[in-house]
Amino acid sequence: MIEITHLAKKFAVENPKKLSEQERKDPRLQGKYFHSVKNVSLTCKSGEVLGLLGPNGAGKTTTLRMLSTALKPDSGDIKIAGKSVVKTPLIARRSIGFLSGATGLYGRLTGRENIAYFGQLHGMSASAIKQRISALSSLLELDTFLDRKCDNYSTGMKQKTAIARAVVHSPELVVLDEPTTGLDIMAAQTVLAFIEGLKQQGIPVIFSTHHLDEVAQLCDRVSVIHHGQTEFDDTLTRFKALAPGSLHQAFMAVIATGDA
Numbered sequence: 001m002i003e004i005t006h007l008a009k010k011f012a013v014e015n016p017k018k019l020s021e022q023e024r025k026d027p028r029l030q031g032k033y034f035h036s037v038k039n040v041s042l043t044c045k046s047g048e049v050l051g052l053l054g055p056n057g058a059g060k061t062t063t064l065r066m067l068s069t070a071l072k073p074d075s076g077d078i079k080i081a082g083k084s085v086v087k088t089p090l091i092a093r094r095s096i097g098f099l100s101g102a103t104g105l106y107g108r109l110t111g112r113e114n115i116a117y118f119g120q121l122h123g124m125s126a127s128a129i130k131q132r133i134s135a136l137s138s139l140l141e142l143d144t145f146l147d148r149k150c151d152n153y154s155t156g157m158k159q160k161t162a163i164a165r166a167v168v169h170s171p172e173l174v175v176l177d178e179p180t181t182g183l184d185i186m187a188a189q190t191v192l193a194f195i196e197g198l199k200q201q202g203i204p205v206i207f208s209t210h211h212l213d214e215v216a217q218l219c220d221r222v223s224v225i226h227h228g229q230t231e232f233d234d235t236l237t238r239f240k241a242l243a244p245g246s247l248h249q250a251f252m253a254v255i256a257t258g259d260a
């Protein structure tokens with residue numbers, strides 16, 4: 001069980017001229033600080049997939065970076081199986097698999113070497129790494145390119161390899177920041193099937209997306225963040241009930257409530 005309660009994170013604005021016009025008008029800009037995440041709470045149980053939705057700049061990536069321990073929250077708490085990620089980030093890191101949009105693969109290494117390197121960092125033995133890469137390679141369909149240098153990988157090859165790398169240590173919780181962005185339909189389906197497989201194993205998955213069809217296909221729960229605040233956190237069934245027949249309308253209804 002993952003419980004995020006009243007999470008907040010602000011960033012100092014060093015040069016206000018560098019902010020976009022939208023950010024300058026954003027109510028989260030207060031004096032010298034931009035309050036990217038103001039009040040985010042969500043829960044996700046074993047075997048559930050949670051879709052994190054929100055307009056561009058809503059605070060999804062910042063929330064997921066706090067959940068993965070890459071960023072320390074200013075306030076609020078994150079608990080995995082009752083233990084605080086904020087108080088013991090190093091221990092928590094072992095139990096989380098995090099796919100970030102920002103971390104690239106080492107181009108001079110092959111996909112296999114990239115994944116194996118992360119396995120070593122997690123203290124896995126050579127034989128455990130070999131077995132795990134073999135399993136992940138067939139699940140994510142990496143076989144045809146895994147021994148090529150990553151420099152020349154396509155976007156889909158890079159993303160699937162990065163996902164394998166994020167979960168090489170068989171984490172208790174998987175957090176994916178926009179896992180299907182930029183992927184073609186086949187690669188996206190492979191990634192979605194992989195997430196479904198994690199769910200079948202009882203591993204909770206939290207992923208951000210702008211694709212409502214993925215939410216309909218996979219998610220048990222939906223959280224919507226707008227202007228750094230949770231505006232909705234409940235089951236997919238309740239989300240659908242906000243506007244029967246259209247997830248798009250349901251999303252727009254939640255955003256409109258936040259703007260009111």
Ligand SMILES: Nc1ncnc2c1ncn2[C@@H]1O[C@H](COP(=O)(O)OP(=O)(O)OP(=O)(O)O)[C@@H](O)[C@H]1O
Pocket residue numbers: 011012023034036054055056057058059060061062063
């Ligand atoms: N290190 C930082 N310093 C200053 N501002 C930041 C920093 N990180 C994020 N922000 C700002 O916080 C806001 C939220 O960003 P975040 O990346 O979390 O949004 P998002 O919901 O993931 O957006 P998108 O859907 O576009 O990926 C944005 O306005 C962003 O510019």
